[in-house]
Amino acid sequence: MSKTYGIKVSRKGYDVKTASDKQLAFSSQWPLLPIEAEGTYNIASGTQTYTIYNHNLGYVPVFMCWEEDASGNLEVMDASYRNVIADTSDLIYKASYSASAFTLHYKVFRRPLLTEYDAGSLISTDATEKDSGDYGIIVSLPGKDVSSTDKRDFSVRSDVRQLMIHKTGYTTTPVGDGTVTHSLGYNPMYWMYTENTNRNDAGEWSLIAETDDFYISSSTTQFTWVLFTPPGMNWAYILFKDPVNEVG
Amino acid sequence: MGKTSVDNDKAFLISLPGYDVKSATPEQMAVHSGFDYPKIEEDMVGVVDYTVPASVSAGTITIATVDHNLGYIPKVMCFIEDLDNIFNTEYAILPYLTDPGLSTGDVFHCTVNTTQLKLTYVIDATATSPVTLGHDFKFKYQIWVND
Numbered sequence A: 001m002s003k004t005y006g007i008k009v010s011r012k013g014y015d016v017k018t019a020s021d022k023q024l025a026f027s028s029q030w031p032l033l034p035i036e037a038e039g040t041y042n043i044a045s046g047t048q049t050y051t052i053y054n055h056n057l058g059y060v061p062v063f064m065c066w067e068e069d070a071s072g073n074l075e076v077m078d079a080s081y082r083n084v085i086a087d088t089s090d091l092i093y094k095a096s097y098s099a100s101a102f103t104l105h106y107k108v109f110r111r112p113l114l115t116e117y118d119a120g121s122l123i124s125t126d127a128t129e130k131d132s133g134d135y136g137i138i139v140s141l142p143g144k145d146v147s148s149t150d151k152r153d154f155s156v157r158s159d160v161r162q163l164m165i166h167k168t169g170y171t172t173t174p175v176g177d178g179t180v181t182h183s184l185g186y187n188p189m190y191w192m193y194t195e196n197t198n199r200n201d202a203g204e205w206s207l208i209a210e211t212d213d214f215y216i217s218s219s220t221t222q223f224t225w226v227l228f229t230p231p232g233m234n235w236a237y238i239l240f241k242d243p244v245n246e247v248g
Numbered sequence B: 001m002g003k004t005s006v007d008n009d010k011a012f013l014i015s016l017p018g019y020d021v022k023s024a025t026p027e028q029m030a031v032h033s034g035f036d037y038p039k040i041e042e043d044m045v046g047v048v049d050y051t052v053p054a055s056v057s058a059g060t061i062t063i064a065t066v067d068h069n070l071g072y073i074p075k076v077m078c079f080i081e082d083l084d085n086i087f088n089t090e091y092a093i094l095p096y097l098t099d100p101g102l103s104t105g106d107v108f109h110c111t112v113n114t115t116q117l118k119l120t121y122v123i124d125a126t127a128t129s130p131v132t133l134g135h136d137f138k139f140k141y142q143i144w145v146n147d
Helices: none
Strands: A008-010 A024-027 A035-043 A046-054 A061-068 A074-076 A084-086 A090-098 A102-112 A138-140 A154-157 A160-162 A165-170 A177-181 A188-195 A205-207 A214-218 A222-227 A234-243 B013-015 B029-032 B039-051 B059-067 B076-082 B091-093 B107-112 B116-123 B136-144
Touching: A024 A154, A024 A160, A024 B029, A035 A046, A035 A061, A035 A090, A046 A102, A061 A084, A061 A205, A074 B076, A084 A102, A090 A102, A154 B029, A154 B039, A177 A234, A188 A214, A188 A222, A214 B091, A222 A234, B039 B059, B039 B116, B059 B136, B076 B107, B107 B136, B116 B136
Parallel strands: none
Antiparallel strands: A008 A024, A035 A102, A046 A090, A061 A074, A061 A102, A074 B107, A084 A090, A084 A205, A138 A154, A160 B039, A165 A234, A177 A222, A188 A205, A188 A234, A214 A222, B013 B029, B039 B136, B059 B116, B076 B091, B076 B136, B107 B116
């Protein structure tokens, strides 16, 4: 990594000079997840296929989906039942069954899923929280007033956490399992994707849910995934500078 | 809504190491004011420890509720940790189906509405003696200030 003349902004309550990587709101040393597109799509009951969004990015983007029921309750999309795929041009709800209608929420991020990247760890020892003052930075979105009290009107803010990317990677040969090392010193939060050619076409990437035959282990030094049932698949992962099992 | 980003916005740009901020693409930026990002409220991140009762009946067990009162349905992420190693997986993103080999069964959920996040364990009528009985779990949730 080259020397840079960048910027780092600590989270509320932490001295930016001593804050650990995960105590930062953001840093020029590593990327966040920029939202390229977002929206909702009404999914009818039964087995359906819909093109949700034509992103036309020319690469398979990182994406995340949630589902909202008729009562207004939302949760992360159950990827063991719902099959949403991204390819180089579209986000598609593909040949997927649902017993009842629901509203799909999606976010497409301006980041290629198939990226080998490692931010490394610069400061891994946590600083002690000093005070609740916020001497940070807020950046409003285009057309929004920087004095707005609605945090949705902002691109980034130092008084909230941003999802900071630590490491990403992918496989190019189908395998049943994989292990990657990381230098975080805590168990990182992750998102996991697969190119499941048993279910979809080559080049179509979907979220994957942990089930009885697919499991995840996340230690302080390694991230491991295992698929019990062959054949293998291609995989893509994102590890965040955010613990999966503590507030951090 | 579709595309929400504004590629040519130049109000606040920070490029990643090795890239000239004057020519970097959005993918090569650390921060770009033309883009929204997932943002997580500091006081809406938490960890919940939970032990499944020794016996359960069909229905919904509320594990925890967290008021957010944002007035809109925020996005949320939640992970479960299997502290007693009874599942194959150590971590899972909720929702998580707990009964190996079953297409229906008991499911841990993390749902959110306009006022509250709720962690629940839904016991299916066909699976009232789950492997989880008496076992310990930990949940990490985060509420985004993004709708």
